[in-house]
Amino acid sequence: MHGFELIVSVASPGELAGTDLSPYDAVCLGSPYCRRVEGNYAESLERLDDAVSRLHAAGRKAYVTTPAAPREADLPHVGRLIDAAAAAGADALEVHNLGVLRMLREKGRPLPAHMGAYANVYTHLAAGVMRDAGAVRVRPNAEVTIEEMGTIAREAAVEVELLVHGKIPLGVTDRCFLLAGPEESDPNCPSACREEHWLTTRQWVLKTVGKGVLSGRDMCLLEHLPRLVREGFRVFRVEGLYETAAYRSEIGAVYRESLAIAFAGGDYAVMEGWASAVRRHAKRGLCNGYCFGFAGRKYVGTVLQGDNPGV
Amino acid sequence: MVRVAFDHGADAVYVGAKGWSRRRAQYEMEDPQIAEAARYARSVGKILRVAFNTLPASSEAPLFLSRTDALYEAGIRDFILTDPGLMMALKNRHPDTILHASVGCTIINVQDALFYKEAGASQVVAECRMDKDTMRKIKEEARVGLEVLVHATTCYTLLGRCTMSSYVRHEHQVDAEGKDHFPGSPNRGGLCYRICLSDWDRVSGAGVLEASGVALPNTAYFLADDIPDLIDLGVDTIKIQGREYSPALVGEMVRFYRELIDACVRDRAGFRMEPWKERMAGIVAGRDAERKEKTAGLIRESLG
Numbered sequence: 001m002h003g004f005e006l007i008v009s010v011a012s013p014g015e016l017a018g019t020d021l022s023p024y025d026a027v028c029l030g031s032p033y034c035r036r037v038e039g040n041y042a043e044s045l046e047r048l049d050d051a052v053s054r055l056h057a058a059g060r061k062a063y064v065t066t067p068a069a070p071r072e073a074d075l076p077h078v079g080r081l082i083d084a085a086a087a088a089g090a091d092a093l094e095v096h097n098l099g100v101l102r103m104l105r106e107k108g109r110p111l112p113a114h115m116g117a118y119a120n121v122y123t124h125l126a127a128g129v130m131r132d133a134g135a136v137r138v139r140p141n142a143e144v145t146i147e148e149m150g151t152i153a154r155e156a157a158v159e160v161e162l163l164v165h166g167k168i169p170l171g172v173t174d175r176c177f178l179l180a181g182p183e184e185s186d187p188n189c190p191s192a193c194r195e196e197h198w199l200t201t202r203q204w205v206l207k208t209v210g211k212g213v214l215s216g217r218d219m220c221l222l223e224h225l226p227r228l229v230r231e232g233f234r235v236f237r238v239e240g241l242y243e244t245a246a247y248r249s250e251i252g253a254v255y256r257e258s259l260a261i262a263f264a265g266g267d268y269a270v271m272e273g274w275a276s277a278v279r280r281h282a283k284r285g286l287c288n289g290y291c292f293g294f295a296g297r298k299y300v301g302t303v304l305q306g307d308n309p310g311v
Numbered sequence: 312m313v314r315v316a317f318d319h320g321a322d323a324v325y326v327g328a329k330g331w332s333r334r335r336a337q338y339e340m341e342d343p344q345i346a347e348a349a350r351y352a353r354s355v356g357k358i359l360r361v362a363f364n365t366l367p368a369s370s371e372a373p374l375f376l377s378r379t380d381a382l383y384e385a386g387i388r389d390f391i392l393t394d395p396g397l398m399m400a401l402k403n404r405h406p407d408t409i410l411h412a413s414v415g416c417t418i419i420n421v422q423d424a425l426f427y428k429e430a431g432a433s434q435v436v437a438e439c440r441m442d443k444d445t446m447r448k449i450k451e452e453a454r455v456g457l458e459v460l461v462h463a464t465t466c467y468t469l470l471g472r473c474t475m476s477s478y479v480r481h482e483h484q485v486d487a488e489g490k491d492h493f494p495g496s497p498n499r500g501g502l503c504y505r506i507c508l509s510d511w512d513r514v515s516g517a518g519v520l521e522a523s524g525v526a527l528p529n530t531a532y533f534l535a536d537d538i539p540d541l542i543d544l545g546v547d548t549i550k551i552q553g554r555e556y557s558p559a560l561v562g563e564m565v566r567f568y569r570e571l572i573d574a575c576v577r578d579r580a581g582f583r584m585e586p587w588k589e590r591m592a593g594i595v596a597g598r599d600a601e602r603k604e605k606t607a608g609l610i611r612e613s614l615g
Contacts, residue, residue: 068472069417069419069469069472070419070420071419071420071442071445072419072420072421072442072444072445072448074420075420075421075422097419097420097422097423098395098416098422098423098426098427099419099420099421099422099423099424099425099426100422101426102422102423102425102426102429103422118472120366120393120417120471120472120498122366122367122368122369122394122498122499123366123367123368123369123372123394123396123397124369124372124396125369125372125394125395125396125397125399125400126366126394126395126396126397127396128396129395129396129399129430130395133426141366141474141498142474143474143477143481143493143496143498143499148368148369148370151368151369151370152369155369168474168478170468170473170474170475170478171467171468171469171472171473171474171475172468172469172472173467173468173469174440174469175528177467177527195515195516196515196516197513197514197515197516197521198513198514198515198516199511199512199513199514199525199527200511200512200514201506201509201510201511201512202509202614204478204479204506204509206475206478208513213467213468213473213475215478289481290477290478290481293481293483294481295477295478295479295480295481295495296474296477296478296479296481297478297479
């Protein structure tokens with residue numbers, strides 16, 4: 001690791017295709033939202049061996065995600081997923097559901113757990129319980145501020161992962177909003193969530209991916225990276241699910257370069273090329289309010305706010 | 312409202328400790344009020360449970376412990392929580408407390424129930440859409456008490472895993488004791504602006520309107536029909552969400568469920584739902600009217 005770790009999430013071979021992974025240190029494979037996402041690495045277990053091997057051969061770590069909201073009927077699959085990820089040599093399992101964390105523990109912790117965005121980590125006490133059950137890393141809930149994240153890292157003695165760029169996960173359900181009928185028989189499944197759909201009302205915009213609700217605006221901490229470095233954060237995520245290959249590639253490149261400069265110390269300023277890339281890909285604007293104790297859709301900063309109509 | 316609920320037939324009542332429950336402050340109680348309500352509960356042979364079921368900031372953990380210490384000193388032993396860390400801390404501090412895992416824990420499978428049991432919960436609240444097979448398995452395999460909401464709302468997303476409200480409006484409001492009420496975050500402070508119930512347009516990536524005026528499904532339900540099955544499954548607690556309704560409506564709802572449950576238990580084989588349905592329809596109409604008015608006010612407030 002070059003002093004920090006930059007992760008991108010990728011659901012399937014379809015999303016992986018064309019994505020330049022060179023900016024990233026690790027890839028989190030699979031979609032936690034829906035088992036029916038086409039090619040979902042967390043569902044198509046036969047793909048895991050090859051995907052993990054390829055990432056390792058390319059010098060990247062491979063994490064595997066698990067369903068965010070597994071019903072009882074999903075647990076046998078989750079058990080097989082844990083076994084397959086461990087057998088494939090994955091570096092960690094991303095866990096959103098505490099029952100899944102318990103399953104991992106009961107299997108003898110064949111691989112470390114990274115608590116995901118839906119694990120509802122709000123306090124260092126909760127993080128400590130998860131650490132004792134096998135978690136080595138936590139991603140606090142979106143509502144948790146940077147200051148609180150620092151407390152969690154210090155007091156619970158776990159690594160804290162931050163979303164530095166991309167859509168914020170705002171909600172998960174097990175009923176697809178994009179389908180009219182049952183998912184097993186609806187001809188629009190699984191194609192519906194491959195297309196882009198927005199929900200708009202008043203001045204608000206959200207992105208729906210069927211079983212997940214994401215922020216309309218892109219979380220962006222680009223101009224705050226020196227603070228994150230000063231406060232000891234080392235693990236950063238670019239949310240790549242349901243985005244284009246160009247998005248993952250170009251945003252990754254921005255953060256690889258900007259984090260390297262921030263970690264080197266000295267002067268730091270948002271370069272025009274970076275600003276241009278994040279603006280180009282943020283169709284509905286930028287946000288980062290949660291990190292500073294405001295509404296999630298707000299943007300705190302002085303550099304990228306200026307001419308962005310969505311902010 | 313506590314007295315109304317007990318007097319109309321509730322065996323137990325949950326109240327929110329001010330700043331700490333999944334409702335805004337106006338529906339919560341100060342400690343002296345809680346102590347008084349607990350005394351009344353004991354005097355009529357019933358249970359008062361105190362909700363500390365928000366997800367606070369780490370820095371508020373000492374405040375949580377001092378508040379629960381004070382209530383413990385006042386004789387209160389029953390609490391409902393969400394954060395597994397707080398749960399374990401309270402259980403370690405006061406081993407004779409009785410802890411329930413809140414609906415905010417989003418317990419959707421047996422392994423979830425076991426996790427919270429190990430964290431100190433003796434009873435767990437089932438996620439609102441849990442099927443009866445899973446309830447049966449939780450009773451059989453997790454061997455933990457099971458609580459089912461028969462009168463609540465099924466959020467668009469899974470309850471406890473949603474931050475849509477705070478995405479649009481979120482503030483900090485620290486009370487005299489130092490507790491942040493986190494207005495706008497149902498998980499952290501209880502006030503949800505219910506933005507899912509706004510009129511949404513669904514638009515494609517190309518900007519084409521796909522559907523207009525779509526409400527993201529968030530429906531109030533009333534599961535009287537399921538009560539006989541829940542009793543057969545051995546469900547330990549049948550719960551009504553009542554705090555945001557008027558005391559008169561809460562009294563009417565509690566009385567209805569009390570009589571229905573008692574009739575079912577008295578003569579399970581001969582029990583029929585039909586005679587109850589007309590009375591239920593009247594309660595549903597009253598509830599929906601109160602909820603609609605409240606939702607419109609919350610959405611207006613979210614724009615403020």
